[in-house]
Amino acid sequence: MTHATASTIELPTSVRTQMYRDGAFVDAEGSATFENLSPATGRVLNHVAAASESDVDAAVESARRAFDAGLWSKISPAERKAVLLKFADLIEANAAELALIDSIDAGKPITDCEELDIPDVVLTIRWYAEAIDKVFGKVSPTGSDNLGLIVREPSGVVGIVVPWNFPSNTLSWKIGPALAAGNSIVVKPAELSPLSALRYAELATEAGIPAGVFNVVPGLGHVAGKALGLHNDVDVITFTGSTEVGRMFLRYAADSNLKQVALEMGGKSPQIVFADMESQLDEVAEDLAGAAFWNGGQNCSAGSRILVHNSVKSAFVTLMAEKAAARKVGDPLDRETEIGPLIEASARERVLRYIDDARSAGAVVHGGAAILEETGGFFVSPAVVDSVGKDSAVVRDEIFGPVVAIVGFDTEEEAISLANDTEYGLAANVWTHDIDVALRVARAVRAGTVAVNGFSEGDISTPFGGFGISGFGGHDKGLEAFDQYTELKTIWVTIR
Numbered sequence: 001m002t003h004a005t006a007s008t009i010e011l012p013t014s015v016r017t018q019m020y021r022d023g024a025f026v027d028a029e030g031s032a033t034f035e036n037l038s039p040a041t042g043r044v045l046n047h048v049a050a051a052s053e054s055d056v057d058a059a060v061e062s063a064r065r066a067f068d069a070g071l072w073s074k075i076s077p078a079e080r081k082a083v084l085l086k087f088a089d090l091i092e093a094n095a096a097e098l099a100l101i102d103s104i105d106a107g108k109p110i111t112d113c114e115e116l117d118i119p120d121v122v123l124t125i126r127w128y129a130e131a132i133d134k135v136f137g138k139v140s141p142t143g144s145d146n147l148g149l150i151v152r153e154p155s156g157v158v159g160i161v162v163p164w165n166f167p168s169n170t171l172s173w174k175i176g177p178a179l180a181a182g183n184s185i186v187v188k189p190a191e192l193s194p195l196s197a198l199r200y201a202e203l204a205t206e207a208g209i210p211a212g213v214f215n216v217v218p219g220l221g222h223v224a225g226k227a228l229g230l231h232n233d234v235d236v237i238t239f240t241g242s243t244e245v246g247r248m249f250l251r252y253a254a255d256s257n258l259k260q261v262a263l264e265m266g267g268k269s270p271q272i273v274f275a276d277m278e279s280q281l282d283e284v285a286e287d288l289a290g291a292a293f294w295n296g297g298q299n300c301s302a303g304s305r306i307l308v309h310n311s312v313k314s315a316f317v318t319l320m321a322e323k324a325a326a327r328k329v330g331d332p333l334d335r336e337t338e339i340g341p342l343i344e345a346s347a348r349e350r351v352l353r354y355i356d357d358a359r360s361a362g363a364v365v366h367g368g369a370a371i372l373e374e375t376g377g378f379f380v381s382p383a384v385v386d387s388v389g390k391d392s393a394v395v396r397d398e399i400f401g402p403v404v405a406i407v408g409f410d411t412e413e414e415a416i417s418l419a420n421d422t423e424y425g426l427a428a429n430v431w432t433h434d435i436d437v438a439l440r441v442a443r444a445v446r447a448g449t450v451a452v453n454g455f456s457e458g459d460i461s462t463p464f465g466g467f468g469i470s471g472f473g474g475h476d477k478g479l480e481a482f483d484q485y486t487e488l489k490t491i492w493v494t495i496r
């Protein structure tokens with residue numbers, strides 16, 4: 001394994017650590033900052049502005065001013081499209097640097113950032129830019145005395161609160177449609193990965209998005225995030241993160257101006273493998289190892305719960321254990337690395353505790369050890385947990401680490417029942433050659449996205465959201481995302 005050392009970690013010189021407000025970088029109130037740590041070394045990378053409640057007020061004021069001025073909200077969709085396409089071009093031109101920022105800041109493998117995350121951002125911004133001048137309103141079916149127009153208008157000031165596991169993609173799924181629809185935004189990036197959001201704001205200004213339309217308030221969740229959630233002049237909150245904090249945003253809305261709230265939250269996504277996949281079990285195991293261990297399992301839709309037919313289970317577990325052992329864990333800046341460190345020390349402790357508890361309860365665990373790096377980073381090798389009861393914590397809880405639990409089934413009904421035995425409902429995956437079984441199961445499993453014969457969250461054209469405690473109030477991606485950022489208005493005309 002290559003060892004990262006503090007001296008090999010150098011952030012790009014473009015990295016800025018102040019807040020972004022009204023088209024410029026500014027200090028937080030009292031020049032307050034928080035320590036931003038490197039997950040690969042556990043050491044301080046830099047100090048980033050910690051927005052206070054009054055900093056959030058100022059950012060919202062700036063967003064509101066820009067919205068009311070109409071330089072973005074009232075121009076034609078085609079004009080916004082032109083600017084957003086330039087924004088996408090600038091992101092593409094700075095892709096290598098943005099990938100490096102996310103890799104260092106969030107401990108993500110550099111190849112994932114370069115090949116998946118940042119290209120996805122470029123695609124997303126372009127897709128919403130291209131879409132916005134093709135979205136039509138409606139005319140209602142009235143008699144000849146009336147004209148009923150159903151139009152969509154930008155919502156106003158949108159608060160965007162995001163987690164650290166995909167600092168760029170998750171952000172782009174929200175800023176793409178929010179900006180295209182004409183809103184002003186205030187972004188609260190995760191405390192653990194605040195840097196790329198600041199760079200996106202700067203590039204947005206360079207592209208021609210007017211000052212005040214794109215603001216960033218880095219800071220602590222219970223301060224800056226809460227202030228945004230409770231703000232009476234924020235019209236919409238779009239949140240991605242844990243169910244626990246998602247619930248808080250509903251309370252914040254209830255306790256303030258009843259702002260619209262859309263929540264994308266966690267999951268414990270079932271991956272169902274039927275017996276007819278026996279001849280391709282190796283291919284299935286490779287796909288499901290990716291589903292479980294991609295981004296170190298720190299993925300809301302991680303395939304962390306595999307349900308496999310008992311006739312092929314033993315062979316499948318052996319294959320999964322091999323796939324897990326073959327995954328290269330290490331320095332996120334090493335191009336060979338497939339799994340970087342977990343995001344912080346407490347995450348590693350939590351993941352190891354789940355593994356130990358499962359083992360103590362009689363589970364067979366393959367892999368799943370702490371890797372003690374001289375760098376001090378938070379590394380854990382991927383774990384495959386077998387012979388585990390369906391009610392054990394490792395099967396039920398979102399662990400958010402490289403741990404997959406495997407449970408056997410005998411019938412299709414049992415597979416569906418196990419799949420739905422969760423409060424979550426974000427994603428699922430079914431593997432079978434039988435089209436009837438595939439479609440029956442896809443219909444029966446309660447999840448926002450069900451993939452067939454390959455782990456996937458769909459593409460930018462398909463909405464992404466969850467059932468149950470995985471989602472509330474709206475979807476990211478697809479044209480459906482515009483619903484989060486627009487208000488529906490009826491204009492009723494009497495023809496005299």
Ligand SMILES: NC(=O)c1ccc[n+]([C@@H]2O[C@H](COP(=O)([O-])OP(=O)(O)OC[C@H]3O[C@@H](n4cnc5c(N)ncnc54)[C@H](OP(=O)(O)O)[C@@H]3O)[C@@H](O)[C@H]2O)c1
Pocket residue numbers: 161162163164165166170188189190191192219220221222223224225226229240241242243244245246248264265266267299300301398400426466470
């Ligand atoms: N469904 C999806 O699309 C999706 C995608 C990715 C991740 N996730 C979910 O995100 C979770 C992991 O991310 P996380 O640990 O960063 O989630 P988190 O703790 O819920 O944090 C998400 C965001 O909320 C902020 N926050 C924390 N406490 C807050 C409070 N009291 N009031 C207002 N804001 C607050 C955080 O700020 P700080 O960073 O300062 O704490 C961060 O910006 C997992 O559950 C995962 O499943 C879901």
